[in-house]
Amino acid sequence: MPSTPSLNDLRQQQQLAFLAQKTELRIGHAHACPLPPEHLAELDEHASEVTAVLESGLTARVFQLKLAGADYALKKARPNCLVQNLDGQTSFLNELQRRAEIDALRQRHGGFSGIVPTLYGSLAQGIILSPWLSGGTLQDWDERKLIQLFASGAELCRHGLFEWDFCPGNLIDDGRQLWLFDFGYMYRFDPLTQFNSAGQGNDVPEHHLAERIETRAYFAWLLEQEQTRGQDSALAAFRLEKEIAIEAYRKLRLELGADGANGDVLGWLDGLGQQWRQALRGDGEALYWQEGWRSHRLDLDDDIRGQTCTPRTLARCDWMLNALQGNFDALRSSGALAHETIRPERGALLDHYRRLRSQAEDFQIA
Ligand SMILES: Nc1ncnc2c1ncn2[C@@H]1O[C@H](COP(=O)(O)OP(=O)(O)O)[C@@H](O)[C@H]1O
Ligand SMILES: [Mg+2]
Known part of the structure; x- marks a missing residue:
């Protein structure tokens, strides 16, 4: 019997079919654009309106534009996405679809105050225009930024x-508000019956909002904190983030309960909150090992699959190798190694992660 396709397979099939039909997907109106869209689509780095070009994105190039005194971000799809897989190829369409949905939700319910609005977008023209967000991408974390990111993330999940x-x-902070603006890897799921958009939606409970924040960003920063300010400081920053996560999940759980979520979803959120509260009643160190290992392992896996490794990927490998060498017992007893597919023995794990580290060296992006 053929296996049931995953949510990802279904989404990819639909998106590839959509792209093959060359159907246009447009957000906003040409008359609301500060320049005619055809003109926007033709702008390049030499145009007088362009004040900066950001080449850092893998899906798109982003131009900072100054038009009639206001600043805009013009995202132009790269002809070939630098992420070498199907999710990369569908990411620009995906971003337009999610932006259209978020704008519709915003009109209906309000909210989404940490999510950049879309002024204009077109699949055929390969452009998305948003207001320019000042402040630059995230360098450092504090309580406000964490609270705002968890609030936006939970609002999206809901x-x-x-x-x-x-x-x-993918995070910009202007000193008052932390903003989300890149929706290339934001996927739909049913929040009343599913945990996330992985697998069939309810068979990979390992992924959730706090896990994503920790995996993609926070543990890389905690790694730097360990190196610059020491282990105690990193642990204190971890406890702060978990307290914020507990509160965000408590609120999300209440909202989803009111919306009619099933017992699996509510029980799963309750269970995570209980586990964290329990850990924070003690010193929280076992949870730090567990979540740290999980974060570095998953992020390494993402980077290797997408062949998008950076020096940070190598630093994460080194953290894992150091942990295996110096803190193996703490790692094992925390439960961190429970998801390893190879024998959870020090020697076997060291060999495995040394091999992954050398792959990560080969996959460094220019
Ligand atoms: N609205 C915006 N305001 C300011 N900077 C932006 C804005 N949108 C994107 N950027 C900048 O451009 C970079 C790439 O944009 P992003 O949307 O993340 O593209 P990609 O999908 O290719 O990763 C971001 O890291 C950020 O520095
Ligand atoms: Mg991005």
Whole structure:
């Protein structure tokens, strides 16, 4: 019997079919554009309106534009996405679809105050225009930024939008508000019956909002904190983030309960909150090992699959190798190694992660 396709398979099939038909998908109106869309689509780095070009994105190039005194971000799809897989090829369409949905939700319910609005977007023209967000991508974390990111992430989850990539390059903080603006890897799921958009929606409970924030961003920063400010400081920052996560999940659980979520979803959220509260009653160190290992392992896996490794990927490998060498017992007793597919023995794990590290060296992106 053929196996049931995953939510990802179904989405990819639909998106590839949509792309093959060359159907247009447009957001907003040409008359609301500060320049005619045809003109926007033709702008390049030499145009007088362009004040900066950001080449850091893998799906798109982003131009900062100054038009009639206001700043805009013009995202132009790269002809060939630099992420070498189907999710990369569908990411620009995916971003337009999610932006259309978020704008519709915003009109209906309000909210989404940490999510950039879309002024204009077109699949055929390969452009998305948003207001320019000042402040630059995220360098450092504090309580406000964590609270705002968890609030935006939970708001999206509540409406069935699961964001996978909270990497620092996808977060901008203007000093008052932390903003989300890249929706290339945000996928739909049913928040009343499913945990996320992985697998069939309810068979990979390992992925959730706090996990994504920790995996894509927070543990890489905690790794730097360990190196620059020491283990105690990293642990304190971890406890703060978990307290914020507990509160965000408590609120999300109440909202989803009121919306009619089933017992699996509510029990899963309750269970995570209980596990964290329990750990924080003690020193929280076992949870730090567990979530840290999980975060570095998953992020390494993402980077190797997408062949998008960076020096940070290598630093994560080194963290894992150091942990295996110096803190193997703590790692094992925390339960961190429970998801390893190879024998959870020090020697076997060291060999495995050394091999992955050398792959990560080969896959460094230019
Ligand atoms: N609205 C915006 N305001 C300011 N900077 C932006 C905006 N949108 C994107 N950027 C910048 O452009 C970079 C790439 O944009 P992003 O949407 O993440 O593209 P990609 O999908 O290719 O990763 C971001 O890391 C950020 O620095
Ligand atoms: Mg991005």
